[in-house]
Amino acid sequence: MKLLVTFYLGLILGLGASLPVADVTNEDGGVQDATLPDRCDGIEFDAITPDEKGNTIFFKGAHLWKGFHGPAQLSNELFKELDDDHHIGHVDAAFRMHNPENHDDHDHVYFFLDDKVFSYYNQSLENGYPKPIQDDFPGIPSHLDAAVECPKGECVANSVLFLKGHEVHFYDIDTKLVKIKTWSHLPVCTSALRWLEHYYCFHGHNFTRFNPVSAEVSGDYPKDARNYFMKCLNFGHGGGHEIPKCSEAKIDAITTDDQGRKYFFAGPLYMRLDSRRDGLHAFLITRTWKEMTNGVDAVFSYADKLYMMKGDQVYIYKSDAHNTLIEGYPKPIKEELGIEGPVDAAFLCDGEHTLNIIQGKKIFGIDLLATPRAVTSDFPLPLSDIDAALCGQDGVRLFKGPTYYHYETAFILAVSRMAPVAENITHEMMGCVE
Template sequence: MRRFCIKAQFEHLHHRYVVSGGLHCTRTTLCTAMKLLSNTLFLCLALGLTNAAPTHHEGAAVAEHVHDPALPDRCAGIEFDAIAPDEKGNIFFFKGEYLWQGFSAATYHSNQAFKELDDAHHLGHVNAAFRMHSEDHPMDHDHMYFFQDDKVFSYYNHTLEEGYPKDIQQDFPGIPSQLDAAVECPKGECITDSVLFFKGHDVYGYDIATKTVKKKTWSHLPVCTSALRWQEHYYCFHGHNFTRFHQRTGEVTGDYPKDARNYFMRCSDHGHGGGYRTPKCSEVTLDAITSDDAGKTYAFKGPIYMRLDQSRDGMHAFPIGRSWKEMSSGVDAVFSVTDKLYMIKGDQVYIYKSPAPYTLIAGYPKTLKEELGIEGPVDAAFVCADEHVVHIIQGQKMVDVDLSATPRAVSRVAAPLPFKIDAALCGPKGVQVFQGSHYYLYESPMTLSHSRIAPEPLPITSAIMPCQD
């Protein structure tokens, strides 16, 4: 199991929470226990996160903004030429011959990181950039593509691929030169693995597999000089501002534009200040946790949630209502079955079609009695891979409901559990159950249901998350 440094920063004025690094997680792993979220931070986030955008934290400590007057200052307000992450999740901001890595790094020349991006090719600055997402094409997956005038450069591990630069039309037929911006759009978020290319108000949707292009015009969206996908959210940068948009329609919801200096970089006079207190490990708690068949792992607390499986790009908390608008006040329990996400609140069950953007299935919500054949309330719920039984925790009781049966009803009631459970997650090594700042590991749901004595609690420590022991 790979370990990475885990870092956290809380920006008081904007109520943001970012954790960079962590353990790579999928539905088939149990490492989400190593990334529990602090109750204190969640409550603080709930105060003002509704329209927050992500920041990216590079390095174990955040440096205050120090500017060399001989170099451009992004805290003075810069319209970026391109923004893109590399294969390790480091986000690069480009302006002319300069770039910045992350939101707190100093200014340096782009050819220090990508040495071929210089005057040797007699091209202009980087017009657009993106990180390729195409798991069906592993030779291209996670490569960075840079566009300069009518040329495209492909890098992996900051090394230029043989044969590049090429004419844009060689790699991306139908895509014009002199682009303004580009951003990847994985299958599920877009219909297929795609790239969105921007030129003026025109958007070219490029299907990676078929190499076909669909052109549309988003006149309601500002002209994007750079674009970024981060944690299933899409951002158009223009001037020193940004606007979040829907990747399929270009729709903008919320109060935009916003100043990028308040969110995507650390500037002393733009939205940064004191107020962060490293929480005690004893303050950790969760409301719910789940992992779907695609490996997306979500943790929930109060009115916000965090995606846990994208440790490479860092983690960030968002309002639940941004992805599941009917659940803005929080959830009691969540579980995933095939391509559906079940969310329980009070005596109501909401079922969403996945992947993102999640869509509430017509006819929902329904009552717990109608959908699962039980009365509320529910404290936790989980489903193990390749099974059709949902294990529902109610107080110190666990009941099983066969999801393949019609009508649904309780098929088994376990003996009383040794303690109350906040949240639970099932994986190949067993069942993790969370209670406050501790977690417990059971070999299987059957072991949990027959246990009369709780196993040794495993505490959350500063070795696995940013908290004070």
């Protein structure tokens, strides 16, 4: 199966010192300039931050990497002012401001060097910067180790976590109040990153995922970043999937959950489509839903639960941070939904309780409020071999290979006897190559 997505998950490591001039093989199997630091040498970052466009920037010494793949470059090629006063080519900490209620600051990127703060937008230094850290962030110390945004809902208030040693300074963006805690059980972070609602402390070539309020660490940590966050030869999860052309795209399922997170699934992989401001990345489905070892046929969200169907079985997961499989599942689709599996596609429109199941050239309606659940409607479909379906504010889309069919409403889909003109999946929709 041609896959739509890529596994370019990279945190890019580098050395500030010069290396002997020679051609070496990089982690992509190509040749790189050996005077540049190698992201896979197993050293630690000075700072990591996403920019306002969703590109993640990694700093080490005088160099940075923009994005999850590609060569290192000098930091002052993109942010020349960082080196104007200090001439030491380093960044202590960095974060992107998450404050949608304040458009003056939202999505600005802050860099911290010694006792100074720099504010950038679109790679341009804001007027009045650099300035002392205390002018913008009163109560925050200089010579920081790391910083990371923490929006309300993940923290108690819209906040920034400033880390220095084992101390964390919780800075309330709205009130400018600071609370200090000691996290002695967490490693000293040389950089920190918020990515897809999770928080990562980087130390050496390892990382530890932590809760931003309590610093609780759940799971087996630390882990080697080269196995998860970068594309390196001879390391586990860093590569192997090429981005196909949009004309070769094929997805198995697509859905939006009750928290507004939009997922699509292709073969063994899935991608979050609502995460463009943090970059689009593909993951193994088993990373999040460990029991789904053979991919999915159809997925839909209902009542804060994610229903994932494969063959004649349905798996129901809580839509929480741990995506916990509900006890007693999987069960036969027939037992749960009153229809025989397997299914080709499924969708549920926002605020409705009628699940739409597509099988072959038919679309079935199932009342999710009924007990037991059973088929309540049965309509012919002027299409066949549908791969996936999604209902959103702009109507219903049925996906078939690299194309989709758009209907204004689910009712129009049910009563139509002719298929609309097929449209092509685009890069803006799925991240494929035009």
